[in-house]
Amino acid sequence: MPDTQTIHVFAGPSLSGSSVLELDGVCAHPPIAHGDLYRLNLSEGDSVLIVDGIYQHTAPVRHKEILALHAAGVPIYGTASLGALRASEHQDHGMTGIGTVFGWYRDGRLISDADVALTHGDADIDYRAFTQALVSIISVTDRLVAAGRLDQSDATKVVDLARSLHFSTRTNGALRAAAAGHDLSGQMRLTLDELHTDRLGDIKRIDAEAAVHTLLAGNAVTPKPVDVPLTTWRKEWSLQHAPATSDPEGPTLRQVLAFAQLFLPDFPDRHTEYVLGTLKPEYPEVGESSWLDALSPAEYVRRGILSEDELTTLTADERATRVLVRTFRRRSGRLVYDEFPAELAEFAEQSARLLNLTSQAAELNPNFHPGDIPSAELDKTFSELWGTTELVTHVLDRGFRSPEEFREQARPYFIAARAFVGMRSAPSKVA
Template sequence: MVIIDGLYHQAPALRHKEIIAAMGRRVSVVGAGSIGALRAAELQPFGMVGVGAVFRSYWSGEIDGDDEVAVGQEPDGRQRALTWPLVNLRHVLRIAEREGLADLRTCAELLEALRAVYYPQRSMAAVLAVLRREGAAHVGEWLRQRRSGDPYFGDLKRLDALEAISAATSGTLPPAPGEVPAGVWDTAYHRRWVNEAAAEEVDGLTLGALDRLTYQQLFDPCFARRWAAWLDHRSNHPGVGSGMWLAERLECLVGAAGGAPPVWALFRPVVDLTDPQAVRVLLAGETAADRAAIARCADRNAEAARSRPGFRPEAVVDGAARGVLLRLWRVDSEGLDAEALSRGLGSGQHAVDALKKFFLGFLADAREARSMEVGDAR
């Protein structure tokens, strides 16, 4: 796997745990050019291989900032760079120094002046303007001419990317510097991220596994029993060491302490939704109508975002979501936490937050059901 570039300003950057998880599964991961070079320098002790000048600069400590490789991109999906990253400007100024256009001290001063420009605004026009202001208009003219003859002139990130791809495809990569210790990547945080990404096509709908599970946790009146069954299975198949059925565990606790809390208060594992057994047990009560409702909720959220720019399900007022949940589960505020825990939702607030994704769709379905009831009565 060769990692070169990726979004990071308007979206979460490529996670270290994703890369470590891949390497933990014996995938060779190479980084170069941009965020690939940065991650390679950070994860070399775990076995990630770095290639190219940008990686070497990060690894040696010559550079250490994210802004060294950051660029602004076209917003239309083409992802063409609109601005200059510092690593490319540093490379250009070294060439200028070698060709006698400026001495080493002047190039260092020019680089600092260019660094002061915020990276999404460091366009070619801005670079030329800074060079003119600093008394180096001739360097700007030289750069403009070189770029007119070669649109890739000075693009160190591109050179490194090509080097990495060539090395990976020709089998000439340097050996991995280390190895991921067993299990270091398999954390609760990683499993939550995997659950967010897990999806499959069912009934012609592409649905996230986590959405399907959460819908059952919220809306299936029998889900507490299903969660207890899953905890029993999980308790006896812990993955490490010898398992013990929950009845045995509780018996031990009762013997030791004279009483035991409910199983859902004792055991709160993070479900692995890539595990077919987990999906089979936890979604045993799911129906085609449930899956259609999840899709309708997603459509309602998308429609709200179009009509009210900036809308997100998380913006639903806590009190409104909490009121729906209390009526749905037929509990009072004091019983909300216990009911949420019995369904594997962690806490009452976690359940309230989870409901917000389905809030608009649930209300729309409820209004439609009431209209049909009124129509039938007439």
Template sequence: MADVVFLGPTLPADEAAALLPGVRVLPPVRHGDLLRLAPGPGDRVLIVDGLFLQTPPVRHREILLALERGAVVAGSSSMGALRAAELHPYGMRGAGRVFGLYRDGVVTGDDEVAMAYGPAEDGHRALSEPLVNVRVSLERATAAGVVTAAEAAVLLALARSVPFRGRSARALARAADRALTDDSARRWLDWARGHPVDVKAEDARELLRLAAAGALAPAGAGDRPIRNVRTYLLERWQARHGGQELAGRWVPDTAVVAALLALHPDVPALRRRDLLGRLAGPGAGAEARAVELARARGLLGSDGVTPGGWLGPGERALPPEEAAVRVLCRAFGTLEAACRSERALPAELLTADIVAATRRFVRRAEAVADRLPRPDPHRPDRRLYFRAEAIDALFGRLWDRPAEELASAAADRGFADLVAFRAAVEPFTALLTVGGAPEFPSVRTGG
């Protein structure tokens, strides 16, 4: 069983490790992290902190996929409390006061848990005070007789009016000086200095203790069934964020698919066969059936060819039937391959040895690209990129096609246009320039 907790400013990593021995502590969760982890039965994913502004947040469908696969997913405190409140009917578990506030509708704004904090190198040091801490502090101050319920409501509204990045005791004191005529803010702030409240940290500890006690169960019979998770959108996310680590570097599946589409010599013929089989049924005569079907539905003109730029200058003199087949394959094939998932590849190219060889090529290509010049001292992460003309010239040689036919050749390999093609293959260009095209294991055919 593997335990993972996504944690940032809410709780120190060493405290989390002490509460749940063996847990792997990861930075605040963001979109794609669960897809990279791909948790399954026996795995437990605990979400405390998450990103939501500078990067897309973790998607509900990512969590539902993990639940469907049998993993335990539970949350508290911050992003974890939000997602648990939204998905607890489907089996995501929640813990703590913040989760309860969201689940019961007492709190509805995600700004209640939002806060500014420093980078990981600085220990995710908190730079602002989350509103939910202010809320619970005022509740406790009211119970202690420091402020009245009416005064607490006014102070909470005042704190809410301060943008989340700037919420602090000093900012609240300044806001109270401007807006209030009584001393309720001073009484509460004086009391709060001696009675600090960090309900998010309290909830994170509770979540980790529940996990240590084995009290978090996967989705089961008492939860709402999970349906319609595996959509085209999820497939695109999985392709974008899925992958494997190789020699210390993450190699995404999208890059592997792009390399195979662009570089494997059998791709055009195999994709043509598969596309025509899906359009008109497999077997002999698929090309003729596809042409007749397209013509009957008005997709092709009487001469077998439709306008729209799918044919290159050198293809205008092709027999109408062959021209029509190329138009069909390019029009439908580029749509299918848009997400660059494994579905874009013929089955013969998905063998373990071909995929592994391609992943190694992508890893080497990225390592070579990393050594390209980085001329901007203020952006050391930004290297020089190859111009479109250089990429076109390189692949014109690799594919043995003139420049005016590159768009058609790219479409035969599943790329919607030259812009998409160039963006996909640019990371491979340096290695291809100095080392040539990679050699792939033989394609196995037959039964």
């Protein structure tokens, strides 16, 4: 493999302490989560190997993310754990599976996410596993039976007993305690002892290390090309997770767009120009406002599209413009912005500085998290910043599709907004 090519390996407990992650040509990443593939800084010829992933306290890597990477021409492989599961789900759809665990998913011996799931630590302890995966128990008992060291009926009982425990509680102690109640203490002890790497070892680690060596040697099968539709979800996730600059720790494209929506005084005008410039011919002309009668004035107010004051202070044409702007969605009807406006790229550095205020606040107060900010406090702060008493309609004028989306995007910027409001209300001093 040429030196310029890199294998991006997403791994955790399956390769905890493994030297393969330090081999030339390997770039190690934590267990994969939703959005991580969009954040990769890839060069031509690079490939991706998914081993481990997380899915309980954050969303797992999505199928459409994998398809998007494949559509971009990046070979993507899966093995050992969540990677094997995703590879079996993407057979003939842009991903190649490697190893025994993948084969078991492909052939139907394994069917559940829980078959490879376990609990583990964070990066500070190298993702060390706290529990045993069911697939690890299955593989060891298979090998013990093949070696004549364990009876097949006992192996089945050991596996069934392990399966009866939830993956989050399947510690060695819990397995031994359960085995003692079923007269399987010796058989369980034998199974757990053989999971050490100096004996039979864990199939997930065996598969993962073999997959890395296979890719480094250039011996993996290249995934077949498939047509991948550019869906609304792919567009939204790309905005949410793709970095706005070459710095992977910097703001995402969505965060820079949110900065502009939240802090540029002229963004409502920019957004109106964007909407009116994007409308297709099949939309009514703004001046032809009779279509507004499709809903009653009270219904427009109830839906948060117009304020009560606007029913009397705006002309019919002005109301038509506001309704078009506030209800505008790109096809297929979910997103207001499905691509990053190129002219906003100049605000990436300012966005990063304001987001850094939130990071500093979290460092000073470990109990602070933007997700804990009450919605009422967010609404109050930004209403003061924007000088409006009609928050619901104003967030639509700024290109948010709903108050809920506004709050989601505004939370990381709350500290900055609060500071701006404070500076504006502070009394000036005369020397």
